[in-house]
Amino acid sequence: MKANQLAEKFFKNWPVKLICFVLAILLYIFHRSAMVEKRSFVLPLEVVQDGIVMPVGNYPKNVTVIVRANTEEITSVHASQIRAYVNINHITKGGEYTVPVNVSVTDELMRYDPFEIKVKPETIKIDVERKSKKFVEIKPSIIGEPEHGYFVSEVTVDPSFVTMSGPEALLTEIDELKTDVIDIDKMSTNLVTETECMELNKIIEIDNPGPYDVTIKIEPKLMEKSFEGLRVQAVNLPDGFELVSQMPVTGIVLQGIMPMLENFNLNAYSVQVDLSSIRDSGTFELPVRYIYPSYFKLVRKNVDKVNVEVKKIEKQENPGDDEFSPEIKN
Numbered sequence: 165m166k167a168n169q170l171a172e173k174f175f176k177n178w179p180v181k182l183i184c185f186v187l188a189i190l191l192y193i194f195h196r197s198a199m200v201e202k203r204s205f206v207l208p209l210e211v212v213q214d215g216i217v218m219p220v221g222n223y224p225k226n227v228t229v230i231v232r233a234n235t236e237e238i239t240s241v242h243a244s245q246i247r248a249y250v251n252i253n254h255i256t257k258g259g260e261y262t263v264p265v266n267v268s269v270t271d272e273l274m275r276y277d278p279f280e281i282k283v284k285p286e287t288i289k290i291d292v293e294r295k296s297k298k299f300v301e302i303k304p305s306i307i308g309e310p311e312h313g314y315f316v317s318e319v320t321v322d323p324s325f326v327t328m329s330g331p332e333a334l335l336t337e338i339d340e341l342k343t344d345v346i347d348i349d350k351m352s353t354n355l356v357t358e359t360e361c362m363e364l365n366k367i368i369e370i371d372n373p374g375p376y377d378v379t380i381k382i383e384p385k386l387m388e389k390s391f392e393g394l395r396v397q398a399v400n401l402p403d404g405f406e407l408v409s410q411m412p413v414t415g416i417v418l419q420g421i422m423p424m425l426e427n428f429n430l431n432a433y434s435v436q437v438d439l440s441s442i443r444d445s446g447t448f449e450l451p452v453r454y455i456y457p458s459y460f461k462l463v464r465k466n467v468d469k470v471n472v473e474v475k476k477i478e479k480q481e482n483p484g485d486d487e488f489s490p491e492i493k494n
Contacts (some may be wrong), residue, residue: 202232203241207248209265209288213295215253220331220367221291227265232280233273245270248283250290258293296332301325303340304359304378308349313422316348318381323372326361330368341370348380355380384421388463389428391416396452396470397433400440409447409473411437416454417464425460437470445475 209227211219227248231241250263267283302321310316326341343359360374392415398407414435418425436453449469454462 201235201238202230203238205229205231205243205246207243207246210247210249211290212249212251212253215255216294217252217255217258217292218295218331218367219252219290220293220334223290224285224288228284229267230282230284232278233276234278241273245273246281250288252290252292255292258291260289260291262287262289293331293333295329296335298328298335298338299325300328300338301340302343302361302376304343304380305345305362306348306380307345308347308351310348310382311350311352313385313426314352314382315385316380317383318379320379320381322377322379327371328368329371330365334365334368338364338368343374343376343378346378346380348382351382352384354382384423386419387422387425388417388419389425391418391430391434394430394435395432396467397436398439398472399433399436400438401474402440402442404477405439405442405445405474406477407439407472408475409471411472412467412470414452414466416456416462416466418456418460419463420460428457428460430456437472439472439474442474447471447473 205228206226207229209224211223213219229246229248231238231246233241247268249266249268251266252261252263255261264287265283265285267281269281273279302324304319304321306316306319321343328335328338328341341364342362344362346355346357346359348355356377356379358375359378360376361370364370394414394416396411396414398411401407416430416435418428420428434455436455437450438453439450441450442448449471451469452465452467454465456462
């Protein structure tokens with residue numbers, strides 16, 4: 165009897181009671197909604213790539229995160245407490261993939277109630293390629309020409325090699341790493357300087373981007389110069405002798421550094437034969453002496469010895485000696 169009475173009372177005016185119940189729920193939801201606010205953050209999109217592939221090409225670098233929380237708590241939410249990322253560690257082959265955008269928050273935000281978070285877009289398309297590494301040589305980018313008569317004899321870099329990491333297909337096109345430009349125009353001395361590498365594709369990583377120590381060795385050029393038409397000069401002829409033969413003409417070739425040799429000229433006595441050993445008339449074969457600065461090298465000479473004819477100078481008697489002899493009279 166009592167159960168019937170309770171049921172009768174429960175269902176009495178049930179439409180009114182149902183409307184009141186629904187209104188109460190709506191009032192609760194409205195009250196809760198009135199206490200909740202939202203904020204939007206534009207966050208950088210991180211790519212987790214600890215596997216064997218990496219992203220290439222274009223993909224969204226930022227996403228929008230919308231946070232809903234209690235009016236009192238929403239002001240304490242900061243972008244630094246939220247992380248947006250995609251994870252490609254599970255991908256093993258190159259190609260285009262659609263991956264979800266994940267969001268993580270700090271433990272502090274997880275304690276908020278209510279707390280809702282959404283991200284736009286929820287998925288992105290991303291191109292990936294297999295990762296690779298390559299050992300490449302560093303090549304200094306040298307412009308200009310040394311001073312006239314000089315040349316670059318050696319270029320060294322420390323370190324001379326670096327390791328590059330990036331997409332496999334892209335690394336196969338790279339054989340060396342160029343540095344920033346080094347100008348050696350009009351230089352005549354060694355240059356020691358520091359430089360860094362030229363900027364490459366941003367998805368390529370270099371284990372040591374610089375600075376690198378570059379040593380450029382600049383030396384004078386060697387050249388050979390020919391001297392022809394040099395008359396052999398007879399020197400140190402003893403008194404009482406005279407030269408009978410005519411001295412020959414010869415030539416030589418000297419080697420030396422260009423800045424000094426190209427404007428150098430020999431004088432008239434650069435090729436000599438020493439007659440100081442002559443003691444009698446006759447023809448003598450004597451060595452030829454070449455006189456030039458010690459910093460030059462004689463690479464060719466036309467003659468080593470020459471024949472020289474000399475004779476004694478005869479003393480002339482006074483023809484009037486007999487005519488003017490004193491006359492003795494008896």
